[in-house]
Amino acid sequence: MNDRVLLVEDDERIRQVLVLALGDEGFDIVDVVSGEDALRELESTSFDVVLLDLTLPGVDGLEVCRALRSRGDLPIIIVTARTDTTDVIAGLEAGADDYVTKPLVASELAARIRALLRRRGGGRLDNLLHAGDLEIRVDEGVVHRDGVQVHLTRTEFQVLVELVSAAGRIVTREQLLQRVWGYDYFGDTRLLDVHIRRLRRKVEQNPDEPKLVLTVRGSGYKVDPTP
Incomplete structure (x- = not known):
C-alpha cells in the first residue's frame, strides 16, 4: 500500500504539479486548498505525512501545524516561500518536522518525505536505552520518566535516540542532520537548533540550564547518561 500524503496548498498550479509529480514517485496524494479543509480531512482519513503550505487563506499553516501537533506525532513538512530565519523557525517551533x-x-x-517515513521503523540492537531518569523503548517509540510517558514527536524521539546511543560521545551537527533527516542541509542548522530546543523543553528539568542534552561548542551535542 502506498504512503498517503495530505497536500495543503492554495496555489492551484503548484498543487496540480505536486499531485502529479508525487504520484509518479509512488505516493497517494489527497489535496486540499485551506487549513479548514485539511483539519476536516484529517478527522476522517488516516495519513502518513502532511505537506503544509504556511500561507493559506483563513486558518494559516502555523495554526494548522499547532493543531496537528497537539493531536499527535503525524509527520509534518512545511512549505514556505519565506526563507528568512523568523518564518522558518516559527514553522518549526509550531511543530513541523522539516521544511522546504x-x-x-x-x-x-x-526524498524528504521518505526520510521522514523511515523513522517509523526500528531495527536497533539496543531496544531499551537509559539516560538520566529517562527510559527509552526504541521499538515502541516511547520515552518514560518515573513511569510517566514523555510525549515526543517522531523527530524529537529520533534525535534523542541518536544522542543517547552515542553513549556520551559527541555527535556532530552534520551527523545528526544526516542520520535523522537523511541529507545535507549545506550549513543551514536552524532545523536542528529548533528540534534541540523542543527536545530540551520536554526532557530537561530546567531547559535553560540543560543537564542531559549538552551542547559541545563548535562540535555538536552529547547526552550525559548520568546528569
Missing part, C-alpha cells in the same frame, strides 16, 4: 522552500523540486521533496 519554494520553488519546489519534486524529487527532492519526495
Whole structure:
C-alpha cells in the first residue's frame, strides 16, 4: 500500500504539479486548498505525512501545524516561500518536522518525505536505552520518566535516540542532520537548533540550564547518561 500524503496548498498550479509529480514517485496524494479543509480531512482519513503550505487563506499553516501537533506525532513538512530565519523557525517551533522552500523540486521533496517515513521503523540492537531518569523503548517509540510517558514527536524521539546511543560521545551537527533527516542541509542548522530546543523543553528539568542534552561548542551535542 502506498504512503498517503495530505497536500495543503492554495496555489492551484503548484498543487496540480505536486499531485502529479508525487504520484509518479509512488505516493497517494489527497489535496486540499485551506487549513479548514485539511483539519476536516484529517478527522476522517488516516495519513502518513502532511505537506503544509504556511500561507493559506483563513486558518494559516502555523495554526494548522499547532493543531496537528497537539493531536499527535503525524509527520509534518512545511512549505514556505519565506526563507528568512523568523518564518522558518516559527514553522518549526509550531511543530513541523522539516521544511522546504519554494520553488519546489519534486524529487527532492519526495526524498524528504521518505526520510521522514523511515523513522517509523526500528531495527536497533539496543531496544531499551537509559539516560538520566529517562527510559527509552526504541521499538515502541516511547520515552518514560518515573513511569510517566514523555510525549515526543517522531523527530524529537529520533534525535534523542541518536544522542543517547552515542553513549556520551559527541555527535556532530552534520551527523545528526544526516542520520535523522537523511541529507545535507549545506550549513543551514536552524532545523536542528529548533528540534534541540523542543527536545530540551520536554526532557530537561530546567531547559535553560540543560543537564542531559549538552551542547559541545563548535562540535555538536552529547547526552550525559548520568546528569
